[in-house]
Amino acid sequence: MILLLGGTGEARRLAGRLHDVGVPVVSSLAGDVAELRLPVGEVRIGGFGGVPGLVDYLGAARIDGVIDATHPFAAGITANAAAACQAVGTPLLRLSRPGWSGRPDAGDWSWVEDLSQARQVAGSLGRRLFLTTGRQGIGQFLEWSDRYVLVRAVDPPTLELPGSWELLLARGPFSVEAEQELMTSRGIEVLVTKDSGGSATVTKLDAAAHVGVRVVIVRRPKVPAGVEVVDSIDAALRWALAP
Ligand SMILES: NC(=O)c1ccc[n+]([C@@H]2O[C@H](COP(=O)([O-])OP(=O)(O)OC[C@H]3O[C@@H](n4cnc5c(N)ncnc54)[C@H](OP(=O)(O)O)[C@@H]3O)[C@@H](O)[C@H]2O)c1
Known part of the structure; x- marks a missing residue:
């Protein structure tokens, strides 16, 4: 068994x-x-x-x-x-599953050890941020209450989000085109994510490369x-x- x-x-x-x-x-x-x-x-x-x-x-x-x-x-x-x-x-x-560190563009990303470091690094790179790190870690980013933050999660976060933030409840897979459209329509400057790997959600990284969004990614x-x-x-x- x-x-x-x-x-x-x-x-x-x-x-x-x-x-x-x-x-x-x-x-x-x-x-x-x-x-x-x-x-x-x-x-x-x-x-x-x-x-x-x-x-x-x-x-x-x-x-x-x-x-x-x-x-x-x-x-x-x-x-x-x-x-x-x-x-x-x-x-x-x-x-x-294999992570994304072997991708040719992985060297262009800012690799960090944890969500706290992700906040520090991403916070210095831009003021319009796209958070795809999962609803559990959202509390780490609440000090960004003066910025636009797009949060995408499968289930609603338990914490109350600042008024300047936008919550998108969705489960992948997402097409590259849809990811590009999402990032450009919101004027995203920085994508904050985790090295989760897999094919269903990798399209955000392709889209970020296409539209020039910086990537901050947490190591496994x-x-x-x-x-x-x-x-x-x-x-x-x-x-x-x-x-
Ligand atoms: N972390 C992510 O980014 C993520 C993303 C997608 C899916 N998930 C899935 O969501 C679940 C929870 O993730 P997490 O990051 O919160 O876990 P975690 O922090 O590693 O685990 C917290 C506690 O949740 C219980 N637990 C976790 N996975 C379990 C399982 N498969 N079966 C029974 N109990 C489990 C255990 O409770 P006890 O100590 O009481 O046994 C564990 O100590 C996992 O099954 C994971 O595969 C996680």
Whole structure:
């Protein structure tokens, strides 16, 4: 029985592939998105209760292996999975889609370590900003209440946004043309984003290059030491099928 930590498109697709080849899998979702897109097969929803809760779950559900296919920036659950699996000797694989650092234009972007640094750097580059860093980190940017900030998120932020900001609720994929139109119509100067990777939302980077918008991008958190990492669904499937 595989525990598949999800909340991403890759996890959902991998659940389908595992199901197709007859590998028993339970997908786990944090459940903090209003409109959950459920994978096929068994699903459990909600946190485990930290490392101790996850350790208990691994034993109670007789889990043989864990695939952590959570978002590359979901560092909390990734750290918990590493600690819990190490504690009970359960094999663990991290599936993390390739990031965008290998793109030819990645050298033109301002790479930062976290959202706080993103605020400092982006704040010095322009006064009309496009924030696509996810609703959870928005509080880091609230001091920009004197600027125009376009926030795009899948679900509404829980914080009240300054009056000069605009909120756009949308889920990708977005076309390059639509992204360009969005940036030019709002007079965007700086795009602030995270190195999430994937194809569904990469178009904002293509659009930024076309229309001359500066990019400030947060580096991925490091995967805990000793955890095996793959970047494709095929590789994760091979791992699950290995004897
Ligand atoms: N961070 C992002 O930018 C982002 C973007 C898109 C989707 N997501 C998805 O949204 C979920 C939450 O992300 P996050 O960044 O808030 O996570 P996080 O900070 O790494 O995790 C916070 C807590 O949420 C619970 N949790 C997270 N993922 C879970 C899962 N798949 N199944 C069960 N519990 C989970 C765990 O609670 P307990 O300690 O109680 O077990 C974890 O300690 C993840 O599943 C991730 O794949 C995240």
